[in-house]
Amino acid sequence: MIRPVPSRRHAIADDLRHQIATGRLKAGERLPSEAQLAARYTVSTPTLRNALALLQGEGLVEKIHGSGNFVRHPLRRITYVGGGCPPGAQTPTEEALHTTVRTTHLRAHGHLTALLKVSPRSPLTEFLCLSHEGKSPHSLARIYIPRDLAPADISGSALTARLAELRPPLAEVEEKASARLPTADEATFLRISSTLAVLSITRVATDTTGRVVEAALLVLPSDRADAVFTTRHTTEARRTEG
Structure with missing residues (x-):
């Protein structure tokens, strides 16, 4: 041969x-x-x-x-845990990363109106979160919430907890995951090749009134991230299925 x-x-x-x-x-x-x-x-x-x-x-x-x-220094792998975990919940590995947050007030436009189910020009707040391991960028997240739920000031480590405190009880968290190539901006932020696939997760959290209270666009480079989605069946649900 x-x-x-x-x-x-x-x-x-x-x-x-x-x-x-x-x-x-x-x-x-x-x-x-x-x-x-x-x-x-x-x-x-x-x-x-x-x-x-x-x-x-x-x-x-x-x-x-x-x-x-x-x-490149070998980067630790993080695991995105979906399927019912609180939005933004971090694993111990993720907590070891340093996160910087840039806050921007903006008006809903384009895909954001559909994502958050709001009218055009509705006031929103964007949190652009870039995590680092040492000096190397690790993952990127853009989190959008209605302006009235935005905290006055925030730091990277406290963002998840503060957002959870301010929003009403959740009824549903929908997550959509796909693999794709990074955009030019994402490749620049994360200092990765445009040929390295990323795990793209869109997470939308809705409260008990049907209002979208958080929409997150997560970008996790494939060389340092995994995703786990777990479905738990209750005893009653198993009995009904049987």
């Missing part, structure tokens, strides 16, 4: 991947410049960049604009 010869970009990626795995290239280390690597492997710069893109897509290499390409 004749095996296909790997392309130059795959051969270069294999060699760099091996160097990372064996510790010849260490976490946090800056790679030689793209021009130097292209000369070393006797390939064109576009071919070299294609090879690096493969490693960026795997989460092994991080490209920082203006600084170069670096071996």
Whole structure:
């Protein structure tokens, strides 16, 4: 059986991947410049960049604009727990991450009117939450709530608790999960390759009156996140099913 010869970009990626795995290239280390690597492997710069893109897509290499390409420190995996857990509930692993929050007051427009079931230009508050592990961005969330439920001031670690305090009792939490490629903005925020798939979760919380009190758009890079959804059946429900 004749095996296909790997392309130059795959051969270069294999060699760099091996160097990372064996510790010849260490976490946090800056790679030689793209021009130097292209000369070393006797390939064109576009071919070299294609090879690096493969490693960026795997989460092994991080490209920082203006600084170069670096071996990425292994990032801890977090688990998004859905299926009935309180919106924003964090696992111990997630609690160890540092989160920055940017607050913006805006008016409902476009998809936000449908997502929160409000009239155009209804007052909303957006919390843009970016979690970090050390200096590396880890995950991104945009949380939208009606303006009257927004706390006056908030910090990253206290956001979930404060929002839970201010909103009325919930009747339903709907979650929609899908895998896709990141948008340009998401790739920039998270410093990931545009070829690395992300887990996109849209979570909408509704109170007992049918009002949407929170809509969250979560973006979790696939190299550092899992999602678990658990359905629990009560004894009465099992008896009815039987």
